[in-house]
Amino acid sequence: METKMNNVVNLIGRLGDKPTCRTLNDGARVANFSIATDDGYKGRDGAWVKRTTWHRVTVFGDKRVDYIEGHYAKGDLVQFSGRLSYSQSERDGVKYNNAELIGSSSLLAQANRDEQPADKAKAKTKTSRKKAAEPQYQLDEEIPF
Numbered sequence: 001m002e003t004k005m006n007n008v009v010n011l012i013g014r015l016g017d018k019p020t021c022r023t024l025n026d027g028a029r030v031a032n033f034s035i036a037t038d039d040g041y042k043g044r045d046g047a048w049v050k051r052t053t054w055h056r057v058t059v060f061g062d063k064r065v066d067y068i069e070g071h072y073a074k075g076d077l078v079q080f081s082g083r084l085s086y087s088q089s090e091r092d093g094v095k096y097n098n099a100e101l102i103g104s105s106s107l108l109a110q111a112n113r114d115e116q117p118a119d120k121a122k123a124k125t126k127t128s129r130k131k132a133a134e135p136q137y138q139l140d141e142e143i144p145f
Contacts, residue, residue: 007083009101011055012109013037015076021069029065032058035078056100057082068106077110 019033035057040050057080059065072078082103089096 008081009084010079010081011035011037011057011101012077012079013055015072015074015078016054017074019068019072021065028060029062030058030060031065031068032056033068033072035080056098057103058085058100059103059106064103064106071108071111073111076108079107079109081105 013035016034016036019031021029021031023029033056035055037053037055038050039053040048043049059068059080059082080101080103082101082105085100085102087098087100089098
């Protein structure tokens with residue numbers, strides 16, 4: 001029996017900048033952006049040391065890229081799943097090994113945008129209407145049975 005192996009990566013982090021979305025020569029759409037993830041450790045002095053790691057992400061597909069272009073912004077908390085892809089590049093005679101996530105699914109977990117004051121007022125009005133619509137019961141009334 002053959003063993004099935006998977007190349008699956010799941011990242012949860014914040015977008016470093018607005019995604020760069022473009023159309024390739026063959027008409028396919030692609031989005032490129034970076035996600036920052038945080039972790040840390042206790043240093044020798046016992047203080048917590050925070051470490052940020054940046055991950056490059058590429059997403060293909062017209063619908064996915066259109067959604068990312070219209071909804072994702074710098075600082076948003078996002079989750080991306082996909083596979084790791086490795087490549088090499090050379091700049092000024094120095095070879096670099098690159099790793100990037102080829103995204104297959106995503107989730108906008110939390111937009112990093114403040115609500116507009118009008119939106120807050122609408123939300124308060126809706127909740128006050130709900131409270132007013134609830135029946136008020138008098139606990140001193142007699143029970144009819």
